[in-house]
Amino acid sequence: MALLEAKGITKKFGGLVAVDKLSFEVKQGEIVSIIGPNGAGKTTVFNMITGIYEIDEGEIVFDNKVISNKSPIYIVEAGISRTFQNIRLFKQMRVIENVMVGTHIKTNYNFFDALFRTKRFRNEERKATQKAIDILESIDLGDYINDYANNLPYGLQRRLEIARAIATGAKLLILDEPAAGMNPQESENLLNFIRSLQAKGYTILIIEHDMNVVMNISDRIYVMDYGKRIANGTPSEIASNPDVIKAYLGDASEILEEDDAV
Amino acid sequence: MNMKKENKSLYTKAVITIGQLWENPIIKGIILLALALFVYFLPKMATLYFQRIAIMVAFYAIGAYTAVLLTTYRGTNYLVAVILGACLAGAFGALLALSTMRLSGTYVTIVTMAFFYVISSIILNWDSVTKGSVGVLNIPAPNLFGMKLTMKNGGIFYLIMFYAALTILATQLIINSKVGRAIKAVRDDEMAAIMMGINNKKYKIIAYTLAAFFAGLAGTLYGPFMGYINNATFNYDICISALVIVILGGIGTVKGAIIGAIIISPLGELLRGLTTFMKGLPEWMQISQPEQWRFVIYGMIMVIMMRFRPQGILGGQSKLPYKMPKGVERKVMK
Structure with missing residues (x-):
């Protein structure tokens, strides 16, 4: 049984079909990657899932539950x-505080509880703070709780962003190019870190350009080009798929034609 | 016995002197506290602050006129008038929030600027109600449960201090809660806030309404304190003072607004003392209104702060650790 399933989703911007009848599924506990050349429509897919685009x-x-065309808040x-x-x-x-913003929807008190510091406020606030600390400590950010987000090193900022996503109580984490701009270390x-999240029971969907990351981490990979799905399978299947190689490197015959022209 | 009485009168005198020096400024300080909350929505650009401060003055005017008109012409109870004034300002805040909901950046500024001019034009031209440029005269002193609070008995001073304390307390309680965090999150990155399940529209309305409510509350103090208001009371001068206070103290913090108000507010009064000093100077150095020097000082403060400490005296990132609620444990102790 798939946790997330997209059935023939399409997004048009005027005449441009950014995502064309795309179908895919993510099963409970899997790490699934969506890859494709620039402009293939990957981020558009994410924006469709999270409710930014209709x-x-x-x-x-x-x-x-059907989540398409629901508000982002419903989807969170x-x-x-x-x-x-x-x-x-x-x-x-x-x-x-960043992580506590993540706990927002799970914190149940209203404006007047805050104004009069009611018992409900104190209990809920304690629970939210405790949850934030537990999350931060579980991912080795415990030493940084008092720092301001913009003072963290780049790698830790990525990690904090994931911590914040976890704090919403999410079952499925969607990571948009998590390795972008990172050095090999x-x-x-x-x-x-992502493997440890999987071990904790999170299901993860990733868009990534870094092939080293994608090939090492994914249980399954979907490949997109021009808004369409051109391949899917395990990393080893994808690496040897002629359509994928064509999408990334171009067609061998095209190269020959260009050579002839010269 | 006699001694005690003398002490008491000395004390009252001191309170009144400090009061006179700071009362008007304290009212300004309260608007600025309200602003501190509002400033959460401002982009990090000083040029845009000015216009947003202008709308705070508009809310301030709404509060002031509502309370003054009710008490002077309808004989409404002071407390009732204050609550109505603040609530009406708050309602206008919510309206403004709704009308700017789909706008961002500079466009919000344009709408808020327009709002300021709409309110000032209404005050100037709706003669039958606001008395236009003639203004409202003989505003009665606040009457609290049979006690008349005037300048003479220092009552107004205590009233102002009470309002200031109330505003600071309420602002702090709201900021250090889920509501405050949501408001800050929407300010820092609206899209990311939505992706955390935060209802961005709801929290924008809350922030505008609160800011307008507190500005309106501060406004209700102004009429009884001065005894007279007209359309010229609510002008850009107040905006400029407010801007300098916020920049000096620290943008977007309550502490900053308090410190800024304490430093800047008595400036106008102190500079009035220059008149005597000026009389001794050669004629070409004489100026008619020495207190206008404060605008020169304001300008210098702004330039110096922007160059050397743009976050203000108390602004920027706090070095103190985050204040945890009771009963929270850290499993890994450092």
Whole structure:
């Protein structure tokens, strides 16, 4: 039974079909990657899943609930949380506050509880803080709770972004190019970190350009080009798939033709 | 016995002197506290602050006029008038939030600027209600449960201090909660906040309404304190003072607004003392209104702060550890 299933989803921007009847599924506990050349429509897919874009055709089902064309807030509450290609932390807030913003939807008190510091406020606030600290310590950010987000090194900012996503109580984490801009050492750490998340029971969907990361971590890979799915399978299947090689490196016959022209 | 009485009168005198020096400024300080909350939505660009401060003055005017008109012409109870004034300002805040919901950046500034001019034009031209440029005269002193609070008995001073304390307390309670965090998150990165399940529209409305409510509350103090208001009371001068206070103290912090107000506010009064000093100077150095020097000082403060400490005296990142609620444990102790 798939945790997340996209059934023929389509997104058009005017005449441009950015995502064309794409179908894929992510099973509970899997790490699935979506790869493809620049402009293939990967980030558009993420924006469709998380409710930023409306979808024109098809349906997305998560945990037996239809989430397509629902509000982003509904989708977060259903259990999907994401990170961004260019890190989007709350820069002027502390590390712990960033994670506590993640606990927002799980913290149940209202404005007047806050104003009068009711018992409910104190209990909920204690629970939220404890949860934030537990998450931060479990991913080795415990030493940084008092720091401001924009003062963290790059690799840790990525990690904090994931911590914040976890704090929403998500079952499915969607990571948009988590290794972007990382050096080999940082991306190696990230690999181990993502594996440890899988071991904790999280299901993960990744967009990634770094082939080293993708090939090492993914249980399954979907390949997109021009908004369409051109291949899917295990990393070794994808590495030897002629269509994938064509999409990334171009057609051998094209190269020959160009040579002839010269 | 006599001694005690003398002490008491000395004390009252001191309170009144400090009061006179700071009262008007304290009212300004309260608007700025309200602003501190509002500033959470401002982009990190000083040029845009000014216009947003302008709308705080508009809310301030709404609060002031509502309370003054009710108490002076309707004989409404002071407390009732204050609550109505602050709530009406808050309602306008919510309206403004709704009307700027789909805008961002510079466009919000344009709408807020327009809002300021709409409110000032209404005050100037709606003669039958606001008395236009003639203004409202003989505003009665606040009457709290049979006690008249005036300048003479220092009552107004205590009232202002009470409002200031109330505003600081409420602001702090709100900022250090889920609501405050959500407001800050929306300010820092709206898209990321939405992806955390935060209802960005709801929290924008809350922030605008609160800021307008506190500005309106500060406004309700102004009328009884001065005894007279007209359309010229609510002008850009207040905006400039407010801007300098925020820049000096620290943008977006309550502490900063308090410190800035304490330093800047008595400046105008102190500079009035220059008049006597000026009389001794040669004629070409005489100026008619020495207190206008404060604008020169304001300008210098802004240039110096922007060059050397753009985050303000108390602004920027706190070095203190985050204050944990009771009962939170860290499993890995450092």
